[in-house]
Amino acid sequence: MKNTPCTDMTTHKIALLAGDGIGPEIMAEAVKVLKLIEERNSVSFDLQSALFGACAWFETGKSFPDDTIAICDNADAILKGTIGLSHEESKQIPVDEQPERGGLLPMRRRYQTYANFRPVALPPELAHFSPLRPEIIGDGIDLVIIRELVGGLYFGSKETGINDQGRRYVHEMLEYDEDQIRQVLEVAFKLAMKRKKSLTNVHKSNVLKSSVLWNEILDEVHSDYPEVSVDHILVDAAATYLCLNPTRFDVMVMENMFGDILSDQCGGILGSLGLMPSACVGPEQSYYEPSHGSAPDIAGKGIANPYSMLGSVAMMLEMSFNMSAEAGNLWKAMQGVFTDGYTTPDLARRGDAEKQISTSEFGDRVVSALANLPIAS
Numbered sequence: 001m002k003n004t005p006c007t008d009m010t011t012h013k014i015a016l017l018a019g020d021g022i023g024p025e026i027m028a029e030a031v032k033v034l035k036l037i038e039e040r041n042s043v044s045f046d047l048q049s050a051l052f053g054a055c056a057w058f059e060t061g062k063s064f065p066d067d068t069i070a071i072c073d074n075a076d077a078i079l080k081g082t083i084g085l086s087h088e089e090s091k092q093i094p095v096d097e098q099p100e101r102g103g104l105l106p107m108r109r110r111y112q113t114y115a116n117f118r119p120v121a122l123p124p125e126l127a128h129f130s131p132l133r134p135e136i137i138g139d140g141i142d143l144v145i146i147r148e149l150v151g152g153l154y155f156g157s158k159e160t161g162i163n164d165q166g167r168r169y170v171h172e173m174l175e176y177d178e179d180q181i182r183q184v185l186e187v188a189f190k191l192a193m194k195r196k197k198s199l200t201n202v203h204k205s206n207v208l209k210s211s212v213l214w215n216e217i218l219d220e221v222h223s224d225y226p227e228v229s230v231d232h233i234l235v236d237a238a239a240t241y242l243c244l245n246p247t248r249f250d251v252m253v254m255e256n257m258f259g260d261i262l263s264d265q266c267g268g269i270l271g272s273l274g275l276m277p278s279a280c281v282g283p284e285q286s287y288y289e290p291s292h293g294s295a296p297d298i299a300g301k302g303i304a305n306p307y308s309m310l311g312s313v314a315m316m317l318e319m320s321f322n323m324s325a326e327a328g329n330l331w332k333a334m335q336g337v338f339t340d341g342y343t344t345p346d347l348a349r350r351g352d353a354e355k356q357i358s359t360s361e362f363g364d365r366v367v368s369a370l371a372n373l374p375i376a377s
Helices: 023-040 054-060 066-073 099-111 124-129 178-194 209-222 235-244 256-270 307-321 324-339 359-371
Strands: 010-019 043-049 077-082 115-122 141-148 158-162 168-172 198-203 229-234 251-254 277-281 286-290
Touching (some): 010 023, 010 066, 023 043, 023 307, 023 324, 023 359, 054 099, 066 099, 099 286, 115 178, 115 307, 141 178, 198 209, 198 256, 209 229, 229 235, 235 251, 235 256, 277 307, 286 307
Parallel strands (some): 010 043, 010 077, 077 286, 198 229
Antiparallel strands (some): 115 141, 115 277, 158 168
């Protein structure tokens, strides 16, 4: 991962991939925040916009076109919006060029972004968003899912065809090697050491041989981090406990498909995927994105909350640009808008108890709150 120290007037190149649906709307709010951060710090952001996703395919015939690849290759970090169309609209695009297959997976493969960080944070001031009872939420939920992102079923070999009996079939392979597993486990253990020294290993070793290998390598890596307590849990049990007792978890690590499913479940626990940003980290390049989809049903209406997009900016500041203090300020500013009683219509839960504002107004309030916070020395 590129990690550039923040010195006097450091310039960071950021590839902006606004994407589809609500992507351009929430990306506009991210740009507002980045402009303010430039004003508040000795830093300059070279923002380079590029096509990505369905919008790219309609204009160029590729979801991840060559011009976009060139911009991303030369960026210090990639900030990605949402991609995808409705089910019916997606049929206009060839299967292999649909945004996820033609854009997202090739991006992950190109930059080997093997570690996906998904923070699941529900402080008390956001607890009203969650469908869970107050006694389950307690003093708040604060866990991080580390998902392996470039292996497993999604990247294994695939074959479709018609068998000798004239029946259509599909073969998809779940493939991992020990290096792929080891590198993401190292990330998880290092994060656990920085937090509560507690790691939950999510697996399915009672059925899958891939999980048997995963667990063997975890035991080997664990020997380098003896201070970390490891809890092994089957993926189906993990899904249950995330609903019944989410505060038992701190850092959770798992293979690709398990992470895809459980992290989205965590969005439900928070009350919306719109409250969950993410970072996808590779050895030389990283991209940051909201965890939710493109919400084509509300695109263009100005009612989508940009929280997940702005949270992804905060993660980029901390993880790629060494600006942890300013990232912390941004989190405070974002959560403060909710604390003040404001929300966007897509997240409205409490009727008259909330003041509903637009996407851009939410971004403006975050900018105003951030401007009033002390600048990190």
